[in-house]
Amino acid sequence: MENGKIVYYGISMKHFGNLMIKNHGYRQYDPLTDIDKPVFFEGLYFPDDYRVLIRHQGDRIIFWNGTDLRNMLNVYGWRLILEETPARHYCHCSVDRDLLLKAGIQATVRPFFFGNISKYQISYIRSDTPSVYLNAHPGRETEYNIPLALEVAADMPEIRFHFYGITGTDTDNTFYHGWIDEDTMDEQIAKFQGCLKLPNDPRASQTMIKSALMAQYPIAINFLEGVWYGPDKASIIRYLNLLKEQVEPNLRLREQYLTIFGNQGDF
Numbered sequence: 001m002e003n004g005k006i007v008y009y010g011i012s013m014k015h016f017g018n019l020m021i022k023n024h025g026y027r028q029y030d031p032l033t034d035i036d037k038p039v040f041f042e043g044l045y046f047p048d049d050y051r052v053l054i055r056h057q058g059d060r061i062i063f064w065n066g067t068d069l070r071n072m073l074n075v076y077g078w079r080l081i082l083e084e085t086p087a088r089h090y091c092h093c094s095v096d097r098d099l100l101l102k103a104g105i106q107a108t109v110r111p112f113f114f115g116n117i118s119k120y121q122i123s124y125i126r127s128d129t130p131s132v133y134l135n136a137h138p139g140r141e142t143e144y145n146i147p148l149a150l151e152v153a154a155d156m157p158e159i160r161f162h163f164y165g166i167t168g169t170d171t172d173n174t175f176y177h178g179w180i181d182e183d184t185m186d187e188q189i190a191k192f193q194g195c196l197k198l199p200n201d202p203r204a205s206q207t208m209i210k211s212a213l214m215a216q217y218p219i220a221i222n223f224l225e226g227v228w229y230g231p232d233k234a235s236i237i238r239y240l241n242l243l244k245e246q247v248e249p250n251l252r253l254r255e256q257y258l259t260i261f262g263n264q265g266d267f
Contacts, residue, residue: 024265
């Protein structure tokens with residue numbers, strides 16, 4: 001994409017749109033001046049997003065995040081729009097690529113990290129009482145497998161569990177931070193030893209990518225190459241016990257993720 005990279009984002013992607021502007025050299029789309037220029041569409045979630053896509057006259061680069069893809073597959077009119085609208089398509093993982101292909105859309109797998117990759121340096125320090133963190137949204141605790149995390153926490157009092165995005169009652173080893181700004185959260189998680197990615201989702205979450213870049217030891221409930229795979233309670237407990245034994249930073253995973261996410265922002 002030429003200099004003066006442009007990103008379009010709807011209200012649902014405002015946070016990530018701001019990160020594109022802050023970290024990847026984009027500016028926000030202006031339909032009055034940018035109508036015929038190459039534009040990165042950062043997700044299509046609502047009718048307004050599709051209206052902007054249709055009106056745009058320049059090159060269209062569409063990145064599918066997951067929920068927007070599943071919404072599109074359930075709305076026949078949106079599928080018709082995409083059939084008739086030339087664009088280059090990208091997505092996070094092969095599962096999304098295959099779903100797009102079923103809708104007749106050829107997409108390139110290119111997982112994306114919206115943050116500034118250079119900000120996340122090696123911070124891992126071994127602890128006899130490791131701290132791990134996980135993210136969720138209010139009202140979606142079941143989707144994020146928070147009940148499972150609490151079961152594990154009850155069985156492992158020596159592990160400290162930090163919950164972000166939701167509120168609750170702290171115990172001796174569970175701590176609820178609610179919704180805090182990203183910089184504050186980043187300062188806090190840099191002191192921890194790992195994270196739990198418990199939604200059954202094939203993508204590497206933004207939170208888990210940070211853990212990998214800081215050379216921590218993330219555990220994911222779904223298989224991700226190089227990441228500890230904990231599909232059930234017993235395996236999560238096994239890896240948390242293993243975490244207590246890790247003296248060195250997880251440099252192999254960090255290097256893997258630096259390779260994957262080291263060339264962001266240009267499409």
